[in-house]
Amino acid sequence: MTSESLVATRHTKVLLVGGAGFLGRHVLHRLSAAGMEVTVVSRRPAAVPAGCRVVALDGSAPRRPQFASMINRFTPDAVVNTVGEIWRNDVSLLEAANAELPEQLALAMADLGSTARLVHLGSSLEYGPLPHPRATDEGCPESPRSEYGRTKLRGTRRILEVAREASLDIVVLRIFNAVGSGMSPESLLGRTLRTLNRARWDGRPARLALFDLKQHRDYADARDLAEAVLRSTVSRRLAGVPVLNIGTGRASSAYELVRGLASASGVEFTIDVIPPPEGGWRSAAVGWQIADPTLARRHLDWSAARTLPETLRWIWRTAGQSQAPPLAGRPADGIR
Template sequence: MTQECLDGTLRTKVLLIGGTGFLGRHVLDRLSTAGMEVTVVTRRPAAVPAGHGVAELHDRAPRRAQFASMINRLAPDSVVNAAGEIWRNDASLLRAANTELPEQLALAMADIGSTARLVHLGSSLEYGPLPHPQATDESCPEEPRSEYGRTKLRGTRRIFEIARKASLDVVVLRIFNAIGSNMSPANLLGRTVQTLDRARRDGRPARLTLFDLRQHRDYADARDLAEAVLRSTVSRRLAGVPVLNLGTGRAGSAYDLVRGLALASGVEFAIDVLPAPEGGGRSLAAGWQIADPTLARRHLDWSAARTLPETLSWIWQTAGEGQAQPVAGCPAEGT
């Protein structure tokens, strides 16, 4: 049954790519509670919660043809791409997930003349670094410093190139450091949860270790970000607004996160801060980054609702629910 959503539009059927990854699972939950009919596109159908539609993605078949067939058959009102590669530092894997997959999805929608809105989850690391205390808005230079950021930006640009030629309805949401329940153990907070939980069960203090990266980031609650995705699927106010930044506009450090989570757990702890490693990972190039979410407030009537202590408390309270994947499958920034 068709349901009127948020601002009066009638977008109720959503095709969700990457709905079994960290952020994708929160998006799936929010879309479902809003009354959306969601079909999850995944290579792991067993990981999709009961009660949701599933479209299995097969590795041996061309992505473009599979996507076109799914969209033709299901006729979604919106397509949300929450898939991507984050943690494995392999150039071919990053390129396949962050550049080629969104390109194939956009080409498939162009092939069949789809009128569905494509909501693509991008990354704050598609931008270049800015000095403290400047906030990153949508007009800031796109100068990524990591291979992860470069592959994400190439994916975004290919989507826009295809959209211009085929008149697709596209919005890119650039995520600033999503945190929430059931994060990958490859993530700093995911590892911290595991360490605290082991210490709690063993009845001993937890010894927590982190690198002294001296970075400050904009950490947003995954539930707030999922709300923004929902609003992006239904809003009628996005014409001509191709990119929106999603963040809190506030900065925190890795030390703040680890200490806050340990305090929320109630477990006795000590923190060892080690010298930062030589070289750089996906986010070491920038020492400061926060979002300017002005456009998201204006066009989605959205802003981050939860405080960092609330989010950290939720992460601890829900520790152990579900199975966090060692390799996250969503383009959400972490530590």
């Protein structure tokens, strides 16, 4: 971080909403390591680093007054929202987590006239697909092809509207395919990891099944993404920049991702590429997508620092070898 674009991070107070999820945990540890005073807002118990605290969000009570109370109590310099729902195919759950919660958070900040910066994690799937080899910049059409993407886009639009009306300091980080330690077992790498780990425990080769979606996506290390969030909380250069794409600018196929993790594991393996289910799969809606991270470099002095092979070795080292033998699962589908 450079002094001309960023203020000091130590003792910066951050209210982190959703710090118990996959990406939220990585954000929490990066903010804490930078010396920030982090308060985690979570509906479930969360393990936090020393010096951090957790406050409970009552899922049965209105969120807006709860958020207002927390902001008024802790007077944060920044509020970071990492909440998101992707894996459960329940439209009401997607809408509640991806659209309604961020709107309620922004409205609570508006009610108080908060001057804290609001950092909201959006998704690359808020955009529509583009032809190979075009990269997605912030001016590309917002035309999501999945219910997940549509609810994430509604959330982004709602908080940007509140921010305009209340003059909130806000930035939306559209995340491109976070991968790393602690991923959901329902994700592409989560399923692959489970199969590899089971084969290692059984002392036999792993047979990996992968749906033939022919997709290429921009896979970014969760630690690099957490660094982008850190920089977003304190950057001096974000005035008038409401949306930033956070990705590597490099594309990899689902096959390369699975093969890379399997190679990193040292487990003998084969990959069976099979036809996707009739009617397609959620990932099939976007066959090619990579980020254009130009604005992130300009406004955050940020770019992805780690290569995909490094990330895959880290995933296996920190998760694969420590797991108990898991149950077998269905083929990996390529969803982030």
